[in-house]
Each structure stands twice: as C-alpha cells, then as structure tokens.
Amino acid sequence: MCAMFRWTRRNFLWQAGLAPIAGGFGSRALAAAANDRSTAKITRRTRGRIYEDLGLRPFINAAGTYTTLSACIMPSEVVAAMEEAARRHVSIPELQEAAGKRIASLVASEAALVTSGCAEALTLATAACVCGSDAEKIRRVPDTTAMKNEVIFQKSHRFGYDHAIRNVGVQVVEIETMEELDRAITSRTAMLFFLNSADHLGRIKRQEFAEIARKKGIPSLIDAAADVPPAENLTAFLKMGYDMAAFSGGKGIRGPQCSGLLLGRKDLIEAAFLNGSPHADTVGRGGKVGKEEIVGLMTAVELFLKQDHQRVWKEWENQVRSIGKAVAGIQGVESEQFVPAIANAVPHLAIKWDPAIVGLTRDEVARALREGEPRIEVRPSAGNEPRLEIAVWMLQPGEYLTVGRRCAQVLRAAVRKA
Ligand SMILES: *Cc1c(COP(=O)(O)O)cnc(C)c1O
Numbered sequence: 001m002c003a004m005f006r007w008t009r010r011n012f013l014w015q016a017g018l019a020p021i022a023g024g025f026g027s028r029a030l031a032a033a034a035n036d037r038s039t040a041k042i043t044r045r046t047r048g049r050i051y052e053d054l055g056l057r058p059f060i061n062a063a064g065t066y067t068t069l070s071a072c073i074m075p076s077e078v079v080a081a082m083e084e085a086a087r088r089h090v091s092i093p094e095l096q097e098a099a100g101k102r103i104a105s106l107v108a109s110e111a112a113l114v115t116s117g118c119a120e121a122l123t124l125a126t127a128a129c130v131c132g133s134d135a136e137k138i139r140r141v142p143d144t145t146a147m148k149n150e151v152i153f154q155k156s157h158r159f160g161y162d163h164a165i166r167n168v169g170v171q172v173v174e175i176e177t178m179e180e181l182d183r184a185i186t187s188r189t190a191m192l193f194f195l196n197s198a199d200h201l202g203r204i205k206r207q208e209f210a211e212i213a214r215k216k217g218i219p220s221l222i223d224a225a226a227d228v229p230p231a232e233n234l235t236a237f238l239k240m241g242y243d244m245a246a247f248s249g250g251k252g253i254r255g256p257q258c259s260g261l262l263l264g265r266k267d268l269i270e271a272a273f274l275n276g277s278p279h280a281d282t283v284g285r286g287g288k289v290g291k292e293e294i295v296g297l298m299t300a301v302e303l304f305l306k307q308d309h310q311r312v313w314k315e316w317e318n319q320v321r322s323i324g325k326a327v328a329g330i331q332g333v334e335s336e337q338f339v340p341a342i343a344n345a346v347p348h349l350a351i352k353w354d355p356a357i358v359g360l361t362r363d364e365v366a367r368a369l370r371e372g373e374p375r376i377e378v379r380p381s382a383g384n385e386p387r388l389e390i391a392v393w394m395l396q397p398g399e400y401l402t403v404g405r406r407c408a409q410v411l412r413a414a415v416r417k418a
Pocket of ligand 1: 118224225226249
C-alpha cells in the first residue's frame with residue numbers, strides 16, 4: 001500500500017513536471033567532496049580547451065547559422081545574462097509570461113513565447129490551432145479524432161521541418177491554386193501554413209495567403225526561421241495579417257542555439273504555451289526551454305533591435321570585399337558579393353573558378369579548408385559546381401583575414417602549370 005502510494009504520488013509529480021530529484025544521496029559529504037575534486041579538475045583541464053579535450057577541432061564558421069554547425073555565437077551580453085539566470089530559481093510559467101510580455105512589446109506583437117527552436121514553435125503553434133486551451137484535447141493529441149485536424153500547405157511549401165507540424169497528428173492538405181485553396185478549406189481546417197523562404201515557389205504569395213486566411217477565419221502561421229535580419233521581419237508578417245510567425249532564436253537574432261520565438265495573437269500564444277513544456281502531458285513537452293534560454297533569447301532580441309544594422313551591414317560588406325581581394329589575381333578565379341534573395345539575406349561572397357585552370361572541384365576546395373589549419377567551414381552546397389560560397393556574418397573579429405588567406409592558398413596551389 002505504502003509503496004503504491006509513493007509510486008502514485010511520484011507519478012503525479014512527474015505528470016505535473018514537479019518531481020524532485022528521486023532517491024537519496026547515501027553520503028552527502030562524500031558526494032560533495034567528489035564534486036569539488038572533479039570541479040577543480042575540470043577547471044584546470046579545460047579552461048579554453050573544452051572541445052580540444054574531447055578530441056574535437058572547432059572551426060571558423062564561414063558557412064552561416066546552420067544547426068549542424070552549431071548555429072551562432074552569442075554576444076557576450078547574452079552569455080552573461082544566461083549565466084546570471086543560471087544562478088537562481090524562478091517559476092518557469094512566471095518567467096515565460098514576463099519575458100514574453102517584454103519581447104512582445106519590443107516587436108509590437110500581442111504576445112510572444114520563447115520555444116526550443118523554430119521547429120518547436122511550429123509544433124506548438126499547430127497544437128494551439130488544433131487543441132486551443134482544451135485540456136482534454138491537449139492530453140489526447142497526436143490522436144486528433146473529431147478535432148479540426150487539417151493543415152493546408154501550398155505543395156511547393158512542403159519541407160523537412162513540416163514534420164514538426166505533422167507531429168501534432170494533423171493531415172497536410174496540399175494545394176496549388178487559389179481555387180484549390182478555396183475548396184480545401186472546410187470545417188476540418190485547423191490552420192493555413194506558409195513557408196516564407198518558399199514564397200517565390202508558390203502561386204499564392206505571402207500577403208494574399210494571409211488575407212485568405214483572415215477572410216475565412218482560419219488561423220495562419222508563417223515560418224520565417226532564417227529571415228531575420230532584416231529586423232523589420234519580426235513585425236512585418238503580423239502586420240501583413242498572419243496570426244502567428246515563428247523564428248529561430250539561434251540564427252540571425254544570435255540567441256541560444258536551442259531557442260526559438262513564436263509571435264502573434266494572444267489567445268493562440270497562450271494556447272501554444274499550454275501545449276508544451278513545462279506541462280508534462282503535452283505534445284510539446286520534448287521541447288523544453290530553461291530559464292537560461294528564456295532570459296538569453298529575451299536579451300538577444302533586445303540587443304538585436306538596438307543594433308546599428310547599417311553599420312553592421314557595412315562591416316559585412318568590408319569583410320566580403322577583403323576576402324574577394326585576397327583571391328583576386330589568382331589565374332582563372334573570380335569573385336562577387338551576393339545577398340540571397342530570401343533566408344540568410346546578408347552579404348556573402350561567391351568565389352568561382354575555371355576548372356580548366358584551377359584543378360579542383362568545389363567539394364575538394366571545401367575539404368581542403370576543412371582539413372587545413374585552422375579548420376574552416378564554408379556554406380554547404382547541393383551541387384559540385386566550381387563555386388564556393390562564403391558567409392561572413394558568423395565570423396569572429398579578424399577571422400575574415402584567415403578565411404581570405406586560406407582560400408587564396410588552396411586555390412593558388414591548384415593552378416595548373418601551363
Ligand atoms: C532553421 C529552420 C527551422 C528550424 O529552426 P530551429 O530554430 O533550428 O528549430 C525551421 N524552418 C526553417 C525555414 C529554417 O530555416
């Protein structure tokens with residue numbers, strides 16, 4: 001009986017997300033001593049070499065904010081805010097509410113929620129449209145029987161991260177034309193989804209899509225994960241009529257790598273919160289955010305909005321120019337600045353070469369940079385054309401000089417002798 005009671009109580013605490021550390025520590029003194037020793041050892045051993053100590057070779061990031069490449073480096077103010085947040089306990093619902101209010105006021109949104117990445121923001125936004133704040137529905141998903149459980153996409157807007165939407169147990173309904181959209185909207189429609197970076201691929205453009213959703217009274221969500229900067233995008237899509245907009249925290253905003261931001265209508269944002277952490281029995285519980293990430297992203301948004309964006313842009317252009325100059329004059333090599341039309345819309349450098357003169361493929365150049373000293377990662381590419389893309393926005397001070405020097409070395413060494 002007694003054991004049963006304890007189990008049940010613990011189970012309840014787990015359900016509520018309140019379980020204390022299970023079990024006792026035999027000898028606290030022993031544990032503390034071991035702890036002290038290992039802390040001292042860690043401090044001695046790894047100061048500034050935490051990755052090397054694991055046998056890893058950190059790299060200069062001339063690729064951009066790719067998750068696999070550990071996204072961004074946070075400004076020191078953000079790291080300091082996270083460290084301060086890490087030192088005391090706080091109620092997560094209270095912190096989420098307060099930080100959400102602060103962020104919302106900065107970007108003129110009704111409400112805001114810090115999530116664990118943009119992908120999780122997509123899950124929570126979808127769950128908000130399917131379940132709202134209904135406790136029974138929140139517990140039951142991904143079983144969405146008898147709920148509104150269809151999300152409408154343009155066919156060209158299907159993408160890898162739509163798994164985050166499908167996790168909620170919804171059916172994706174694909175459409176291409178306006179007439180198809182009109183026909184697809186029924187009493188089962190939970191949400192209309194738009195992928196900002198696919199705007200140029202679909203027949204229905206972003207503004208029009210938001211207007212239809214509005215007219216039909218269906219909540220709409222836009223994924224703009226990698227579309228900041230420009231900073232105006234934090235407000236533009238809501239102004240355009242989207243009910244919710246989702247962004248990565250660890251990309252251009254330069255917050256914690258595992259953070260994201262969901263902005264939009266107050267009732268939906270509140271429902272999104274109820275569909276995820278810290279609430280245990282929810283579809284979004286796997287996407288836990290801690291006090292450090294919440295405070296970190298809030299601070300990153302504040303800093304980002306205060307930044308002199310024109311000055312930063314000029315600095316990026318200077319670095320692009322400098323790397324271009326470093327490879328200028330190598331036989332068969334040309335370079336030019338470009339700004340991707342959408343997603344990561346910041347100055348990049350494209351280096352192109354004549355393979356008849358410089359005898360390397362794109363992948364061979366990328367590999368030489370990766371295997372060289374220091375290690376350098378460039379923008380991933382689907383093809384193997386003789387063209388290398390360099391992003392400068394994640395470079396740390398002075399690293400552009402190293403990138404220029406190494407690119408020149410690798411290309412020059414491959415010039416075929418006549
Ligand atoms: C990066 C990205 C995501 C995922 O964002 P996370 O913050 O890494 O979860 C989703 N959608 C698009 C378009 C992205 O570029």
